[in-house]
Amino acid sequence: MNETQLIALVIAGDRLAGRTLYDTHAPRVYSLAYRLSGDAEKAREFTQDTFIRAFSRLSQFRGDAAFSTWLHRIVVTVVSNARRSELRMAREVELDEAHSIEVSAPEAEPDLKECISRAVDNLSEAYRMTLIMHDIEGYTHAEIAGILGVPEGTCKSRLSAARAQLRQELAAFKE
Amino acid sequence: MDDNRFDELIRDLPRSFNAPPEPPLDEMWTTIEDAHFNAPVPISTRRGLTSRAPWLAAAAALVVGVGIGHYLPSGAKPAETAPSPSAIGENPASPTSDTSAVADVYRDQTNRYLGQAAALLISLPAKDANGRTDAAFATRATDLLVTTRLLIDSPAAAQDPRLHSLLEDLELVLVQIARLRSEKNKSDLDLIHQAVEQGDVLSRLNSAVATTQSSE
Numbered sequence: 001m002n003e004t005q006l007i008a009l010v011i012a013g014d015r016l017a018g019r020t021l022y023d024t025h026a027p028r029v030y031s032l033a034y035r036l037s038g039d040a041e042k043a044r045e046f047t048q049d050t051f052i053r054a055f056s057r058l059s060q061f062r063g064d065a066a067f068s069t070w071l072h073r074i075v076v077t078v079v080s081n082a083r084r085s086e087l088r089m090a091r092e093v094e095l096d097e098a099h100s101i102e103v104s105a106p107e108a109e110p111d112l113k114e115c116i117s118r119a120v121d122n123l124s125e126a127y128r129m130t131l132i133m134h135d136i137e138g139y140t141h142a143e144i145a146g147i148l149g150v151p152e153g154t155c156k157s158r159l160s161a162a163r164a165q166l167r168q169e170l171a172a173f174k175e
Numbered sequence: 176m177d178d179n180r181f182d183e184l185i186r187d188l189p190r191s192f193n194a195p196p197e198p199p200l201d202e203m204w205t206t207i208e209d210a211h212f213n214a215p216v217p218i219s220t221r222r223g224l225t226s227r228a229p230w231l232a233a234a235a236a237l238v239v240g241v242g243i244g245h246y247l248p249s250g251a252k253p254a255e256t257a258p259s260p261s262a263i264g265e266n267p268a269s270p271t272s273d274t275s276a277v278a279d280v281y282r283d284q285t286n287r288y289l290g291q292a293a294a295l296l297i298s299l300p301a302k303d304a305n306g307r308t309d310a311a312f313a314t315r316a317t318d319l320l321v322t323t324r325l326l327i328d329s330p331a332a333a334q335d336p337r338l339h340s341l342l343e344d345l346e347l348v349l350v351q352i353a354r355l356r357s358e359k360n361k362s363d364l365d366l367i368h369q370a371v372e373q374g375d376v377l378s379r380l381n382s383a384v385a386t387t388q389s390s391e
Contacts (some may be wrong), residue, residue, distance in 0.1 A: 015212045019204060027198050034195035044199060048206045055211045113191055116184065120192060136188045167181050 003067050011058050022051055025068060028137075029075050035132050036079045038117075046082065050075040069146040076147055080125065112173060119169040127162035134159050281331040285338070288322050289384045292345055295319065296377055299352070316352035323349060341379050348376060 003024075009017035029050055034043035054074050061070055120128060129148065133139040134155070141159075145152040184191075295315050323346045326332055332339040348371055371377060 013212065015208060018208070018212065022204055022207065023200065026200055026203065030198035030203070031195045035193045038193040040196055043195065044203055047198070048203050048210075051203075051207045052210045055207070112184075116188070117192060120188075132192075135185055136192055138189075163185065166185075167176070170176055170181065170184070173176065 004063065007058055007061065007067065010055060018055060021067075025071055026051070028068075029071065032072070032133070032137055033075055033079055035136055036083070036129070042082070046075060046078050049078050053078070065146055069143065072143075072147040073149070076129065080129075083125070115170060115173050116166075119166050122169065123162050123165060127158055127165065130155055130158040131162040131166070135163075278330065281326075281329050284322070285326055285329075285331050286384070288319065288326060289380060291315075292319055292323075292349075293377065293380045293384060295352070296348070296371060296380070313353050316349045320346065320349045320353055337379075338383060341376070341383055344376050345380070 001020075003021070006017045006021050010021060026047060030043055030047045033046040033050070034040065037043050037046065050071065054071055061067065120131065123131065126148075130144060133144050133147070134141065139147075141152045141155045144155045148155070295312065299312060323342055327339065327342045327346065332342055
């Protein structure tokens, strides 16, 4: 049974078809959600949210793009929305705490792994997403372009800029 | 840090950066299955409904056609065939005014509909304390549901993703209200209120009404 037939069955309410579709795509969706969030609980929630949304909107899937591309657009949107709210809340907390903290203890020298994580997290959302999808999750530029809705050339230039920024941030690190 | 070392770090990123654990597939599926397949009120999509009741689509198209015809200026008729260059020269404003008139009709209809939907949601009882729900709510919801589905397919919604999303959420809520007629109980009403709250439907509705009114 091909994916189009599975989708038609899910729309008709067939849960076995739903599970089959889920089993095919969930590992990759979860993996991306985890890479982007760095948290198992959040990755679980993002994956669930992605499939719940996808199933409820399955009748809107017209097959113009591959189903996996359509599905990944949803997970990227879900994660980005959550990340934006988190960053907004973090900024508000920082502003609140800025007045109350007078002296902070000096931080221990971070190791290379921490430095890399920090450097990746410091990238802008578009650069971070592109770097994680390409260099870490192994998506092709064509796939990323389809998911993020940008030309392939934009993906390549974003990746190049992300690596340059990463290199700059890591340049000062002494091993 | 030299180039080789940096390239090595990049190659190592899949192992060093947020390496995912084994996905809890069964656990996640249980939640997805409950939310989608075991939902108390099945999500009725436009496509599903029109495919089950093709007469509704035809009737809806007729209503919209009559509505547009009613609202169009008497001299403005949609072109059935492409006009000849000479015809365009004779009446250059005609096609543009037709399009504009149709857009105006959709905007007016959308504005009126949003107001009616907001009124219905606001007047919905908070709790079905008497064990009965006024059938008038279900009837009004059914009427609004037809308009909702027409508007979802309208150019107004096609050009405005936020309106489209709001209409889809409203469709779900109205389906639930329409079912109250046959399934009168408190838990249904609670579910409707939950759907309205979770989707932030009322505030989005108010915002949409304000937007369409300001664009007039």
